[in-house]
Amino acid sequence: MESLSMIFSVLVLDANQRSALAVTRSLGRSNYVVTTADSTDRALAGVSRYSSQYIQSPNSETNPADYVNWLIKLQSERKFDLVIPVTEITSQLLLMSHQDLHGVKLPFASYEKVMKLAHKGHLVEAANRLGVPAPQSELYESAPSVDPSIQTYPLVLKPCLSKIYTGTHWIATTVRIASSAEELITILKRDTYLQNTSFMLQEFIPGHGAGVFCLFDKGKPLAFFAHHRVREKPPQGGVSVLSRSVEADPLLKDYATRLLSGVNWHGVAMVEFRVSPEGKAYLMEVNTRFWGSLQLAIDSGVDFPALLAQAELTGQAPTIERYRVGQHLRWFLGDVDSLYLYLKSSHSFKNKLARIIQFLTPRPTKCRHEVNRWDDLAPAQYELSIYLKHLLGR
Structure with missing residues (x-):
């Protein structure tokens, strides 16, 4: 920029x-x-x-x-x-x-517009209206209105909001998978916030996750980006600790554009999909804020923060058509934790040895560290000090 x-x-x-x-x-x-x-x-x-x-x-x-x-x-x-x-x-x-x-x-759309995407019940309604595939879903206002005996299992219980504001504090909710009526009954009783908050019972889609990162200016797309999670913490799925930039899937870009243009979106968004073994993509959720691996997009040539600020303050942000594919980003201390968790698991000695070798042999010409930067060392020093304090306090 x-x-x-x-x-x-x-x-x-x-x-x-x-x-x-x-x-x-x-x-x-x-x-x-x-x-x-x-x-x-x-x-x-x-x-x-x-x-x-x-x-x-x-x-x-x-x-x-x-x-x-x-x-x-x-x-x-x-x-x-x-x-x-x-x-x-x-x-x-x-x-x-x-x-x-x-x-x-x-740098956001209005609260009402944000909630059309952040509220997962409203999101499914918008997706159905705009021709974006979503899992079959049934909206419930509270747990007492659910009859577990008539559901098809497995299913996903998805609260409409990931964070619920009570007026004085916030309640964090959790997406659950139920394999039987008994499991669903247990979840409905255990997660007490479900007694008076809305949620969906949603068709379970096997497969893998995929997403596209976007910047829109009053309904007009300015930039897209996509990445592949190479390693995560915990290793079986979680926060990305090593990621690689990839071409954004044209179909997912089309779905994201339909959805975000359809609500005249303004700002950044991470549109997440689940891709079935047959290759069909289903909309899962939209996060209406910056994401954890933002630095990878910047390193790859899509400087979302600068583009967003320029769009907000000057109204003249350019459209980004291309970016570097194959760029890697590593969150080093997160990768250390991921390795530790992998070595503690029940994987074979051969797999653990392979994982150690992968950890020790990064791609120096294509991989940058997320926090550790030679021109800005203080954040890495600060992060390490906090990490060691937590480690010694365990």
Whole structure:
């Protein structure tokens, strides 16, 4: 991205997230004045050389009212041109409170539009209307309305919201798979939030996950990106610790475009699909915020944070047609944890030895570290210090 002729100030929230570090580095290199904030006394992005100042904030999850009041006061004093949250909780909290956040510019669509995608029941309705395949789903308002004896198993119990705001705090929900009526009954009793919150019982789709990362400007697509998870933590499936950029699947791009253009989407989105063994893709969910492996897209030539900021502040962001395929990104300490968990598992000695060799032989010409960067060493030092404290405290 070219440097801007006018200097803008940006506040990056949730600064302990690796995605916040990627945003901070991206915008700092593009000559934005970046301030970072989180609830701890120091934070991953806060120690970056690209953060001009770090500010400790209240906790948006445990003290939402204090957090909103803190941001209102800060904005009145500093007048940031753009405020970028990177977690679901902070993003939704600020969107819900936007009428009180006078002068705070967020790089999102309206709260109502965001919830059309974040609320999985509304998402399935939109997908059906726009011709995007989704698993067969039945919406329920609460657990007492379910008759487990008439369901087809296995099935997926999917809460409509991954985080539920009660007015004073947040409740984290979990997607469950039930293989029988007995399992479903147990889940409905155990997850007490299901007694008074909406959820779906959804057809189980075997296969593998696939996704496409997008940036839209008022319904117009500006950029797409895709990656393959090479290794994850935990190893059987979870957070990516080694990933590789790949070509975005044309069909998934088409589905994502239908969905996001159909709701006149604005901002970034991660559209996730499940691909069956027969090769059919089904829409699973849409995350309406920056994602964990954001740095891989930036390294591959799709600088989502800079593009988003340019679209918001100048209205002149370019469309990105191509990017580097085969670029790797490694979260080193996450990869260490993944190796440890693999070696503790019941895999054979041969498989464990192969996994050690894979860990020790990265591709130096095609692989970059997510946190460890020679031009910005402080975040890696900070992350290692926190890692060792946790390790020694076990």
